[in-house]
Structures are given as C-alpha cells and as structure tokens.
Amino acid sequence: MQFTSSQSELSNHLSLVSRVVPSRPNHPILANVLLEADAENGLVSLTGFDLSIGIKTEFAANVLKSGKVTLPAKLLNDIVSRLPEGELTLKQSAQDEETINLVSTSGEFQIRGLNASQYPNFPTLDEADPLILPIAALIEGLKGVLFAASNEDTKQILTGVHLKGNQEQLEFAATDSHRLAVVETPLEESASQESKLNLSVTIPAKALRELERIISSRLEDETITLYVSDGQLAFDSGAQRLVSRKLDGNYPAYSQLIPKSFKRTAAIERKSLISKLELVSVLADQKNHLVKFSLDTKKSEVELSVDAQELGNAKEIIAADITGDSGEIAFNVKYLLDGLKALPSTDILMQFNEPNQPVIFSPLGGAKMTYLVMPVQIIK
Amino acid sequence: MQFTSSQSELSNHLSLVSRVVPSRPNHPILANVLLEADAENGLVSLTGFDLSIGIKTEFAANVLKSGKVTLPAKLLNDIVSRLPEGELTLKQSAQDEETINLVSTSGEFQIRGLNASQYPNFPTLDEADPLILPIAALIEGLKGVLFAASNEDTKQILTGVHLKGNQEQLEFAATDSHRLAVVETPLEESASQESKLNLSVTIPAKALRELERIISSRLEDETITLYVSDGQLAFDSGAQRLVSRKLDGNYPAYSQLIPKSFKRTAAIERKSLISKLELVSVLADQKNHLVKFSLDTKKSEVELSVDAQELGNAKEIIAADITGDSGEIAFNVKYLLDGLKALPSTDILMQFNEPNQPVIFSPLGGAKMTYLVMPVQIIK
Numbered sequence: 001m002q003f004t005s006s007q008s009e010l011s012n013h014l015s016l017v018s019r020v021v022p023s024r025p026n027h028p029i030l031a032n033v034l035l036e037a038d039a040e041n042g043l044v045s046l047t048g049f050d051l052s053i054g055i056k057t058e059f060a061a062n063v064l065k066s067g068k069v070t071l072p073a074k075l076l077n078d079i080v081s082r083l084p085e086g087e088l089t090l091k092q093s094a095q096d097e098e099t100i101n102l103v104s105t106s107g108e109f110q111i112r113g114l115n116a117s118q119y120p121n122f123p124t125l126d127e128a129d130p131l132i133l134p135i136a137a138l139i140e141g142l143k144g145v146l147f148a149a150s151n152e153d154t155k156q157i158l159t160g161v162h163l164k165g166n167q168e169q170l171e172f173a174a175t176d177s178h179r180l181a182v183v184e185t186p187l188e189e190s191a192s193q194e195s196k197l198n199l200s201v202t203i204p205a206k207a208l209r210e211l212e213r214i215i216s217s218r219l220e221d222e223t224i225t226l227y228v229s230d231g232q233l234a235f236d237s238g239a240q241r242l243v244s245r246k247l248d249g250n251y252p253a254y255s256q257l258i259p260k261s262f263k264r265t266a267a268i269e270r271k272s273l274i275s276k277l278e279l280v281s282v283l284a285d286q287k288n289h290l291v292k293f294s295l296d297t298k299k300s301e302v303e304l305s306v307d308a309q310e311l312g313n314a315k316e317i318i319a320a321d322i323t324g325d326s327g328e329i330a331f332n333v334k335y336l337l338d339g340l341k342a343l344p345s346t347d348i349l350m351q352f353n354e355p356n357q358p359v360i361f362s363p364l365g366g367a368k369m370t371y372l373v374m375p376v377q378i379i380k
Numbered sequence: 381m382q383f384t385s386s387q388s389e390l391s392n393h394l395s396l397v398s399r400v401v402p403s404r405p406n407h408p409i410l411a412n413v414l415l416e417a418d419a420e421n422g423l424v425s426l427t428g429f430d431l432s433i434g435i436k437t438e439f440a441a442n443v444l445k446s447g448k449v450t451l452p453a454k455l456l457n458d459i460v461s462r463l464p465e466g467e468l469t470l471k472q473s474a475q476d477e478e479t480i481n482l483v484s485t486s487g488e489f490q491i492r493g494l495n496a497s498q499y500p501n502f503p504t505l506d507e508a509d510p511l512i513l514p515i516a517a518l519i520e521g522l523k524g525v526l527f528a529a530s531n532e533d534t535k536q537i538l539t540g541v542h543l544k545g546n547q548e549q550l551e552f553a554a555t556d557s558h559r560l561a562v563v564e565t566p567l568e569e570s571a572s573q574e575s576k577l578n579l580s581v582t583i584p585a586k587a588l589r590e591l592e593r594i595i596s597s598r599l600e601d602e603t604i605t606l607y608v609s610d611g612q613l614a615f616d617s618g619a620q621r622l623v624s625r626k627l628d629g630n631y632p633a634y635s636q637l638i639p640k641s642f643k644r645t646a647a648i649e650r651k652s653l654i655s656k657l658e659l660v661s662v663l664a665d666q667k668n669h670l671v672k673f674s675l676d677t678k679k680s681e682v683e684l685s686v687d688a689q690e691l692g693n694a695k696e697i698i699a700a701d702i703t704g705d706s707g708e709i710a711f712n713v714k715y716l717l718d719g720l721k722a723l724p725s726t727d728i729l730m731q732f733n734e735p736n737q738p739v740i741f742s743p744l745g746g747a748k749m750t751y752l753v754m755p756v757q758i759i760k
Binding site for chain 1: 452455458462463464479486487488489490492655656658663684691693694696697
C-alpha cells in the first residue's frame with residue numbers, strides 16, 4: 001500500500017471514523033482504523049467499527065499501490081492532526097508489511113499496525129431496499145428529539161430514536177420515560193421514492209449522534225439513503241456510510257400520551273424563559289431541581305419560583321399570553337430546559353389541563369414539534 | 381446593610397474572591413464570602429479567605445446602609461453571574477439579618493448567610509515595611525517561573541516561588557527538583573523605595589497564580605506594594621489585597637546548579653521546536669516521555685527522535701546553529717515543552733557540556749531567563 005494525500009483531508013476523515021473506534025475493545029484490532037487504498041480508482045477508504053456502530057469514509061488520493069492495513073486509530077489521529085499542512089505519504093515498510101511509514105515535509109513516523117485480514121467485515125446491506133431521505137428533514141428531526149433519548153444502557157429501546165415514515169412525512173420520537181419529544185417533518189414530492197416508503201425502526205441514539213455529525217457538513221437540499229435489513233441499518237451519503245444495529249422490541253405507543261385538548265395555555269418568549277429558568281436553577285439544583293410556574297391570567301404573567309428552604313428562595317416574573325384559569329404547576333427544571341433549548345421558534349406555547357397531568361410545549365408557528373413533560377406534584 | 385451596584389461590577393469582584401474560597405472547608409463560614417458595605421465612603425468590600433490565602437477587593441457602590449454579612453460564595457457567584465446586566469440591590473431582610481434580598485430588574489432572590497462576626501480576621505500586616513514592586517517585573521517573573529514550581533504538597537518549600545530583591549533587580553526562581561526556572565528583572569530607579577529593598581521570601585505558587593490574575597488587568601507601568609511580616613505577606617494594589625502565609629525553610633541554593641561555561645550550544649527557532657516536539661510527543665507519551673536530540677554540527681541541524689518500540693518510532697529534523705561537537709542528549713519531553721513555552725524570545729539558546737550534565741535553555745536576546753533541565757541517561 002502506498003498513497004499520498006493532503007494532511008487536512010486525511011485528518012478530517014480520520015477524526016470522523018475515530019469517534020466510533022472503542023478505546024479498550026475486547027479484541028485489539030477494533031482499536032485500529034482500517035485503511036484501504038485502491039490504485040485503479042484513486043480512492044482511499046477509512047473504517048472504524050465497534051461491531052455495533054461503524055463508519056466508513058472514502059476520499060480521492062494519489063494511490064501508487066493498492067493494499068490495506070490497520071493502524072491504532074487514536075495514535076494515528078493524534079499524529080496526523082498535529083502534522084503541518086502539506087502532503088503526507090503513507091507506505092508499507094519494505095521490511096514489515098504491518099508497519100507503515102508516514103512521511104511529511106519535516107520528518108517521518110513509523111507506526112506498527114495489525115494485519116487487515118483480521119479486521120471484521122463491514123456490513124453491506126446490499127439486499128435491502130434503498131429509502132431516500134432529505135438531509136433537511138433529518139437535521140430538523142434529530143435536533144428536536146435526540147436529547148430526550150435515555151442515556152442509561154439498561155433502558156434498552158429507550159436509548160434509541162423511533163423513526164416512522166410514509167410518503168407524506170417522517171416522524172421522529174424519543175423518550176426516557178420522564179419526557180417525550182416528537183418531531184414531524186413533511187416530505188416533499190421530490191423526495192418520494194420508487195419503492196413505497198413504509199418505515200418503522202428504532203435506531204440507537206449513539207449512531208444518530210454520529211449521523212448528525214456526518215450530515216452537518218452537507219447541504220440541506222441533498223439527500224441520504226437509508227437501508228434497513230432484519231438486524232441492521234445503514235445511512236449512505238455517497239462518500240460516507242454509517243452502519244448500526246437496530247434496537248429490538250416494541251417502541252412505546254407514545255401518541256396515546258399526548259392529550260388532545262387543553263384547558264389552559266400560555267404563550268411565552270422562549271429565550272427569556274430559558275435565561276430566567278437558568279437563573280433560578282442555580283438554587284433549584286442545590287435542592288430537588290423543582291421550579292414552580294404560577295400562571296396569573298389577569299396580569300398576563302408567569303411567576304417562576306424556587307424554594308430551596310435553608311439556602312434561600314427565588315422569584316422571577318415573565319410576561320405570557322394566558323388562556324384559562326390561573327394556577328400553579330411544578331417541573332424538574334432540567335427536563336424543561338432541555339426541551340426549551342431544542343424548540344425551534346421565537347415563542348413557545350405551553351398547554352395543560354390539571355397540575356398533575358402531562359404538559360405540552362410546542363413552537364408557535366414554524367416546525368411541528370411536541371415536547372411532553374410530566375409535572376411534579378407540589379406538596380402544600 | 382443595603383447597597384446598589386451594577387451586575388457586571390459585582391460579578392467581576394465576586395469571581396475574583398470566589399477563587400480562593402474553599403468548596404468544603406472544615407468550618408462552614410469559610411465557604412462564604414464576607415460582604416462589607418461602608419455608607420460613609422460609598423464603598424463595598426468582598427473577602428474570600430481559606431486561612432492560608434485570602435483576597436479582599438473593594439469597589440465604589442451606592443451604599444444606603446452600612447453593615448456586613450457572609451453569603452455562600454459559589455451560590456452567590458453563580459446567581460450574580462447569570463443575572464442580566466443592570467442594577468442590583470442587596471439588602472438585609474427585615475425579618476432576619478442573616479438573610480439577604482438580592483433584587484434585580486426581573487425578580488428577587490433571598491439568600492441565607494451566616495453572621496459576619498464569626499468570619500476570621502483578615503491579616504492587615506500594618507507593621508511591615510512597604511516594598512514597591514513594578515507590575516511589569518512581576519508579570520515577567522511569574523510567567524517565566526510559576527509553571528516550574530512543584531504541585532505536590534509534600535514537597536513543601538518547592539511548592540513556592542523564591543523571590544529575591546535588592547535595589548537593582550528582582551530574581552524569581554522555582555524548581556520541582558527535575559527542572560529549575562530563574563528570571564532576573566532589572567528595577568528602574570523610579571521603582572526604588574525609601575526603605576532599602578532587601579528581600580528573600582518563598583511564596584506559595586497558588587497565591588502567586590491569584591496575584592497573576594489580579595495584576596493582569598493592571599497597566600504595566602503601575603506598581604504594587606508588598607508587605608512581608610514574620611509568617612505572612614500581602615500584595616496590595618489599592619483596590620485589591622492578596623494575603624498569604626510564607627513558606628518556611630531554606631530554599632535550595634539553586635545558583636550553584638547552573639554551569640558557568642559550556643562546550644556545546646545550539647540556537648533554535650523556538651516555535652517550530654515546540655511544534656515538532658509536540659508532534660513526536662504523541663509517540664513519546666505512550667512510552668516513557670523520552671525524546672532524543674542528535675546534534676549535527678556539520679549539517680547545522682538537530683534530529684528529534686522517539687523510539688516507542690512495539691508502537692513505532694518518529695524522527696523530525698530542525699535547523700540549528702551549533703557550536704561544539706556533534707552528539708546526542710535525551711530529555712523528558714514534558715519538562716522541555718513547559719520551559720520552551722515560557723521562554724519569551726523568537727529564538728532560544730540550548731547550552732550543555734556532557735549528555736549527563738544539566739542543560740540550560742535561555743532566550744536569545746531580550747529578557748534574562750534561565751531554564752535548567754536534567755537530561756535523561758540513554759541506554760545504548
């Protein structure tokens with residue numbers, strides 16, 4: 001194997017795949033990145049794979065000799081990212097084909113790797129039907145729900161995002177059982193496919209965070225192809241492919257949780273609600289994370305209050321357009337802030353019935369997002 | 381107590397004193413900041429003190445009622461720093477004089493404190509002679525040596541910086557027994573004092589890091605006053621006062637360690653030496669932090685090499701003006717980088733005799749700094 005590429009290109013692609021490479025895997029070769037050079041097509045590909053999530057990325061390079069090798073991902077990434085801008089040549093050592101000479105303008109590294117034949121096969125999913133998804137819809141959906149997925153591995157299916165799709169729309173949902181985020185994005189005609197889109201799959205949030213990173217550099221009017229097979233799925237953007245196992249099990253029937261009608265609503269400016277909540281959370285976080293909303297219909301304002309008992313207390317007032325009766329309702333301030341930060345509008349609408357029933361936060365105008373939070377019972 | 385000040389002014393002064401307030405002190409009141417308001421002079425002072433290091437800072441405010449109270453430093457700092465720009469009023473509650481109402485444009489916090497009478501006395505050092513030190517000399521000296529002081533509490537006197545002064549110059553020194561940094565700064569006539577300057581004191585590095593922060597916002601042509609008593613010392617800049625205990629014991633006679641003459645020298649461009657060392661340190665840090673310098677007098681270059689055995693190896697070449705014989709010498713790359721980053725010049729001079737004797741790095745031109753590193757024996 002021998003190829004020459006620019007330091008910046010190699011470094012960018014390495015940092016992309018390095019993120020899925022485990023630091024202390026059961027099998028040593030999984031801590032390596034697979035480098036494959038193809039002289040015929042002038043292409044180099046890099047692969048990182050922990051057997052659950054994998055990323056393969058491809059770029060054009062001046063390939064003098066085809067071949068493949070695996071190298072320690074972290075070490076290679078640390079070296080290449082620190083090298084000065086300019087051309088880099090990677091070539092197999094004449095003495096030892098598992099050793100790579102990395103030659104830059106100022107010096108030379110020799111890095112020992114492991115034989116590529118031991119590297120696991122990267123799933124191809126060739127047999128699955130391709131589903132074409134618009135990048136813009138994916139970006140909007142992931143931004144709106146990813147934060148609400150559970151981070152606890154024991155919660156299994158809740159560590160994923162549920163994705164449903166038909167010809168008209170994609171629906172993203174995530175919940176950790178304390179709160180639920182749902183985003184619906186319409187699909188335009190142009191994005192519809194030959195094969196009928198009828199999708200229902202739960203994808204690990206960890207894989208989708210990598211997908212977010214991959215598509216963040218794409219134009220919003222581009223598309224990405226999704227392949228779903230029995231146990232696995234792949235997102236393919238042409239030069240990059242992300243594969244992941246699917247999460248097994250039935251995703252909760254979340255739409256039943258969302259109330260259909262509401263007795264009370266409050267329209268509030270989102271950013272000032274966030275900054276006032278962050279302020280009172282300084283005290284709330286010392287105690288039980290509890291913040292109380294007191295809606296005053298007549299005054300058209302909401303009082304946000306925290307009582308941290310022996311430490312002190314806090315009160316902030318915010319203007320709101322309120323319909324329905326005045327009243328009090330309390331929340332875990334952390335859950336509230338997560339959702340408010342993900343809502344994509346200038347003003348938000350808060351809707352609820354009774355102080356012990358689910359509360360819905362949604363954007364006023366624009367995108368279609370639903371954020372459901374269970375209130376906390378206030379002991380009087 | 382009652383006063384009004386701007387959010388930004390209160391926040392800046394709070395963050396200054398909060399840094400020395402311990403998070404989990406033996407006595408609860410030491411986790412608090414002391415607030416004192418003086419209506420007669422329109423001044424508010426804040427004090428943080430862990431009985432070893434203390435900072436007191438003073439600013440003008442609209443004081444309606446004199447008084448003092450202590451409040452939890454972290455909580456108060458977190459709240460005030462998040463409040464919007466604008467006027468803040470702090471006043472003692474009518475019901476409970478240890479409770480402070482903090483009123484901003486948008487809301488109100490009540491914070492419970494502890495009675496100021498229990499707060500320890502802040503040392504005054506009134507009886508000590510004032511020594512006038514130029515800010516510029518202090519900044520230069522601290523930047524050049526602070527990094528070399530030991531971070532291990534068990535090393536006692538080596539956790540400090542030794543400061544010597546006479547009418548002509550100030551000399552700063554720090555060593556952790558692996559390396560030594562010395563900076564000499566000349567004193568101008570104008571900075572000389574009525575009382576004869578004859579200084580020799582070891583000051584905890586932790587206190588000097590706070591001093592660095594305090595004087596960083598001062599003009600270089602200003603001065604600061606140092607008071608030294610038997611067990612303590614204070615730096616007074618007018619509005620801010622930093623007190624610290626002195627470190628007891630005899631500081632090592634470091635000047636004996638610095639060779640007077642050298643057989644070999646190499647002049648090297650500092651920044652490119654740093655970036656090449658950072659590059660090869662990726663491999664060196666996987667093993668024993670060892671980097672070898674091979675000086676080639678004829679070629680006028682130094683080869684920096686690392687052998688990380690089963691992981692690989694690295695070689696980088698850097699141009700150098702060399703006098704004396706070619707030869708090899710090895711270092712711990714971490715110690716080397718620390719010193720090179722602190723040296724204040726474009727080019728540096730490396731001087732040594734034999735590969736097992738101390739090496740001196742110093743700036744070529746400009747300030748007077750000496751960085752001594754013990755080389756590591758190479759096993760051949």
